[in-house]
Amino acid sequence: MSGYSFIEATPWQCAGCRLPLTPTTVSLTYLNSVFNVELMACPRCGMLLVPESLAAGRMLEVEQLLEDK
Ligand SMILES: [Zn+2]
Numbered sequence: 001m002s003g004y005s006f007i008e009a010t011p012w013q014c015a016g017c018r019l020p021l022t023p024t025t026v027s028l029t030y031l032n033s034v035f036n037v038e039l040m041a042c043p044r045c046g047m048l049l050v051p052e053s054l055a056a057g058r059m060l061e062v063e064q065l066l067e068d069k
Contacts, residue, residue, distance in 0.1 A: 004035060004036075004037045004038070005037075005038040006037065006038060006039050006040070006051045007023045007038045007039070007040060008040070008051075010040055010049060012040070012049055014042035014044065014045060014047050015047075016042075016045060016047065017042055017044045017045055017047075019042055019043060019044055021040040021041055021042055021043075021049055022040065022041065022042075022043045023038055023039075023040060023041075024038070024039055024040070024041035024043075024046075024048070025037070025038050026038075026039060026041075026048070039051075
């Protein structure tokens with residue numbers, strides 16, 4: 001189990017809820033390993049703010065996990 005944090009101060013708000021984003025931990029699988037990743041997310045609808053460094057590849061795995069719920 002490994003963890004990565006992408007928490008950073010951001011002025012962004014959720015466009016739909018107009019709420020400030022808060023740190024949220026999500027689990028994702030990448031290359032058959034499970035990671036806990038901290039991202040800024042909307043506390044109401046769960047919209048994730050994805051850094052470009054993560055969106056480059058691993059976000060595909062995150063989206064698949066969320067769709068399974
Ligand atoms: Zn929202």
